[in-house]
Structure formats: structure tokens, C-alpha cells
Amino acid sequence: MLITNVRAHHIRIPYEAGVASFKQGASAIAAVDIVLVEVSTDTGLTGWGDAWGYVCPQTTSTAIDEMIAPQARGLEVPDAAGIPAFMDRIQRNLHLFGRYGITMFAISGLDIALWDLAARVKGEPLHRLIGACRRARIPAYASLLRIGDPALVANECEAALRRGYPAIKLHETTVPPVFAARQAVGTGIPLMVDMNCPMDEAAATAFAQACRAAAPLFLEEPVWPPEDFKALAAVRAKGGLAIAAGENACTVYQFRQMMTEGAVTYAQPSVIKVGGITEYLKVAALADAMGVKLAPHSPYFGPGFLATLQLMSLRDDGTFIEIFYMNRAACLWRGRIDIDAKGSIAVPEGPGLGYEPDNEIMERYRVS
CATH class of the missing domain: 3.20.20.120 (Enolase-like C-terminal domain)
Incomplete structure (x- = not known):
């Protein structure tokens, strides 16, 4: 089974928090930004991940599209035992962009999607x-x-x-x-x-x-x-x-x-x-x-x-x-x-x- 694509989806869901407020700089935030990571395969099976993107969802999405997708596209989908080595290789390949922050957020999204796929292949929940x-x-x-x-x-x-x-x-x-x-x-x-x-x-x-x-x-x-x-x-x-x-x-x-x-x-x-x-x-x-x-x-x-x-x-x-x-x-x-x-x-x-x-x-x- 091959990875055919890795795609970021930016979803913004409004919320209401009453008397509470959340601010980044001078701007109040009134919505939850979710950056979903979709990993598609040549079998039609899909895995879903999640990359941190609060207040910077477009930046995280770009990191997935420009750094993560080219690293993963066309490779074999690893099983559970193979995911750590697969992700170690990607971390090594991308270390020039930093080991923390946006790069690692994007890596996190891919990793979660691969674990989702590995469990889906087995037909069982991740915890099992x-x-x-x-x-x-x-x-x-x-x-x-x-x-x-x-x-x-x-x-x-x-x-x-x-x-x-x-x-x-x-x-x-x-x-x-x-x-x-x-x-x-x-x-x-x-x-x-x-x-x-x-x-x-x-x-x-x-x-x-x-x-x-x-x-x-x-x-x-x-x-x-x-x-x-x-x-x-x-x-x-x-x-x-x-x-x-x-x-x-x-x-x-x-x-x-x-x-x-x-x-x-x-x-x-x-x-x-x-x-x-x-x-x-x-x-x-x-x-x-x-x-x-x-x-x-x-x-x-x-x-x-x-x-x-x-x-x-x-x-x-x-x-x-x-x-x-x-x-x-x-x-x-x-x-x-x-x-x-x-x-x-x-x-x-x-x-x-x-x-x-x-x-x-x-x-x-x-x-x-």
C-alpha cells in the first residue's frame, strides 16, 4: 500500500466563551482552527491526523504541503512497528527547518495519520x-x-x-x-x-x-x-x-x-x-x-x-x-x-x- 497524497485541510469552527477571552497579541480569537492532515493511499484507505495550528493555520498547512507531503508521497505505508523508523527518517530529512515549532507540528499530523492508517488496516481501534x-x-x-x-x-x-x-x-x-x-x-x-x-x-x-x-x-x-x-x-x-x-x-x-x-x-x-x-x-x-x-x-x-x-x-x-x-x-x-x-x-x-x-x-x- 502506497501513500498517494498528503493534504492539509483548514477548518475554522466559531465558538462562544461568554465572559472569557483568548487573545494573541491585540486580536481576540473567536474560532477554533483545526488543521486536519489527510493521508491517502492507492487502496482507497485514508488516515487522518492533526497538526497544531491555532493562530497560524495557514503556516502549518503550508508546512504540510511543502515539507511533509513531498517526503511521504510515493512511500510504502508502514505498519505499527515500522512507524518510528519512518518518522525518524522524516525528522532527519527536515531537521534543517527546526526540531520544534511549525515543523514538528506538521510532522505530528503525519504521524497521527499513519497510526490511524495502521490501525484501520487491522480493523481495530488504535488503543488495541x-x-x-x-x-x-x-x-x-x-x-x-x-x-x-x-x-x-x-x-x-x-x-x-x-x-x-x-x-x-x-x-x-x-x-x-x-x-x-x-x-x-x-x-x-x-x-x-x-x-x-x-x-x-x-x-x-x-x-x-x-x-x-x-x-x-x-x-x-x-x-x-x-x-x-x-x-x-x-x-x-x-x-x-x-x-x-x-x-x-x-x-x-x-x-x-x-x-x-x-x-x-x-x-x-x-x-x-x-x-x-x-x-x-x-x-x-x-x-x-x-x-x-x-x-x-x-x-x-x-x-x-x-x-x-x-x-x-x-x-x-x-x-x-x-x-x-x-x-x-x-x-x-x-x-x-x-x-x-x-x-x-x-x-x-x-x-x-x-x-x-x-x-x-x-x-x-x-x-x-
Whole structure:
């Protein structure tokens, strides 16, 4: 079976997030951009991947068209055992363009699609191709966008609990919203705080110490720059809170640096950034070997989310899957990744990633 084409599809689905906002520079973002990666074969079988493209979907799409497609087109589709060597060759061929960022996002999309294909060839779900399923449903946490105002944060936390979420993550960089959230949800609900890399070591340490009484499960990415693992380790040692990081890390090599420094309690590989399923599995194995917990990054709604569900089903470590807390105009999977009354999502049992993207939704929200 040969790869006949690799194609990027840019899908933009509007959302409404109420009092929350998400900004990149001066521009407010009101839609989720998904860069689907379609790998076609000469047998008619198709695999679907997902490449990180928030705020830069056209750039990621161009990387797939100009760098990834020429590398893969015309080659034999590897089976599961052959995917790591296949992807290693592509990483080597493209290393001049960088081992992180856009290049690795595009590589991630191809890798996920190849794993999808490998499982589809076998006619089984991805998790069964890799190992034994230990969880049929994955509990989810509501990943709130940044709000700022403590009273509004408390209201959104209460609303998320009413919708069934068993845990909540904030995106706040001041102390009062953290305590407002804790008061709103009570002591029995896991609460996490994602900061998105705003502070130096001293400020992040002070923030962690100030938040200790609110008992967050972890403080996520408090330090700028995110690759300053020595500073992150210092915040972990002196701040009194568990530290999570890794959504901005690509490949197992950067995670090894992070873990060797003792920088994290929770490693957060993002399957559509880290290098795909191949690198994710390496990170998971490394985390287990080094006694680091896993808390995957997954605030997206394309094939990468399905891949994360499949991968998390292989572990019975009680981790949550991350879901952006927003109301989307549509879903590529026709609502099958919505949480149930207990705040969990079923792991797909269909071949490959489990579901086919809805073609009608793709065409309705396609960006030319």
C-alpha cells in the first residue's frame, strides 16, 4: 500500500466563551482552527491526523504541503512497528527547518495519520493496536479561558460543575481568581492553574507560595521562557506546589532535559505538537521510568483529541483529558466527544482513531 497524497485541510469552527477571552497579541480569537492532515493511499484507505495550528493555520498547512507531503508521497505505508523508523527518517530529512515549532507540528499530523492508517488496516481501534485498554471512559476537566475578574471566575466554575465536569483548570495569573475558584468549587474538586509562561523564577515562586492555601493540583507553565527548566525546577522546589509543563516541548529529548532537571511533577505532551503518537509514547515511557506523572495537553477538537483519548485509555492512572470550556458551533465528530452526565468521554472503539470526520461539517467550515 502506497501513500498517494498528503493534504492539509483548514477548518475554522466559531465558538462562544461568554465572559472569557483568548487573545494573541491585540486580536481576540473567536474560532477554533483545526488543521486536519489527510493521508491517502492507492487502496482507497485514508488516515487522518492533526497538526497544531491555532493562530497560524495557514503556516502549518503550508508546512504540510511543502515539507511533509513531498517526503511521504510515493512511500510504502508502514505498519505499527515500522512507524518510528519512518518518522525518524522524516525528522532527519527536515531537521534543517527546526526540531520544534511549525515543523514538528506538521510532522505530528503525519504521524497521527499513519497510526490511524495502521490501525484501520487491522480493523481495530488504535488503543488495541498499541496495548491493553484499561479505561473505557476518560474523565474530563473544563479548561476555562482567561477571565481575570474573581467573581466571574467563580461563576464560570460553578457553571462548569453544573454541566458535569469533575475538575477545572483556570488560566489566571493573579492570586484572587484562584481563591475565588476554590471557594466556588469546594475542597473536593481538583483545581489546576495554567499561567502560560508569564513570570521569572522569583515572581513565579512568590505566586506559587501565595496560592498554596487554595490547594491547586498543579501550577502549569509559570516560568518564562518555557525551556528554562532550571528556573522551573527552582519554582517547584521552593514554591510548595506541584508543577506541570510540556505543551510547548517537542520530541522526547526536550522532555528528558525537563525531567532530568527535576522541573515537573506532571509532564504534558501534546500529541499534535510533540511529534505525534510516536513521540508521545516515548515521553510516556520516559515519564514512567523517571517517576513523573502524565497529564496530556489536549485543548483541541480534531483527530488529535481522539488520539489523546486512545492513548489515555492505555493507562489507569486517574488522569483527566483537557477540554476547552466553550460552546462550539459544530463538531467534526457529531457530538461524540461531549462529556456525559458523569463528566467523562467514551473511548472510540471504531477502527483507527475511532471516528471519521464529518464531511458535511468539514465543507461547511472549510477555509479556502
